Amino acid sequence: MSVLFAIALTTGILSGLWGWVSVSLGLLSWAGFMGCTTYFASPRDGLPGLAESMLTNITGVFWAMVIIKLSSVASLEILGYVVTAVVAFLMCIQAKKSWLGFIPGTFIGSCATFAANGDWQLVLPSLLVGAVFGYAMKASGLWLHKICQKQAVSTVGDTL
Template sequence: MKNYLGIGVSIGLLAAVWTQASVALGLITWVGFVAWATYFAAGGGATGLRNGLLANLSGVVYGWLVAQFLTVATFPGALAIAVGVIALAMCLQAGFAPLSFIPGAFVGAASFFGTQFAFWPTVLALVIGAALGWLSGVLGAKIQAVVGPPPSAEATPA
């Protein structure tokens, strides 16, 4: 359990700062947290930052495309068809390494839908959240180096 102290402290401190700052600045707090989680789910480090964030942002673009499609397609089932098409596209893009983290694309699209199609506020919160993920990983390793041995490969949070 001690191996998680560094990451736990860094995430706890940065989560408090993010919550206070995002609320004060009118940013979308929860979107930042899902991007932060995406960073770790995508493997952390430089790869997790790149693959997680790029997948998140691609999902926002796909969500935007659905919103644009719905401005002209008003027939029953239009939303279902559009979502089906972007779900396929989000899976197929995984053949391109920087967009290979499929869950990240779904998180990005869902975040865009969850913000009621607020494109730039969603993008901003995703970028900040990914940066906080990276920062918490760096700070967590530094804190862990001070308080005890670094986590083993098996104990590293995913």
């Protein structure tokens, strides 16, 4: 079994489980998939990748709320554009800290918050639990691949 097939299989199974979990917990399934996507896209693997994915998603939610709140201070349309420009700069420059270096994770958290009309209390747990599911999807796929490889080697050894 290839690594890709093993990860695809566990991702499929856990995606169905995520759908049920998200509905059961009252979370946003689509935002959870964004958290999952953040983990899969992260340049780091394992727990460091999970931590970076979650941290950048959290900061993205924070920055989106900054944009939402500051843009509503005055009824000047231009204010929203200026605030967005400044905050987008800050979303990128925070990557100077290595643990906030995954800029797409920040933008994913921000976009999820905008898509949910600023309901950060719902977006945040959805993203974070989704990231955990992403970690579980990949880790379980790698585990399955390893088990299948050992079994294949064992089977070949038995036939010799």
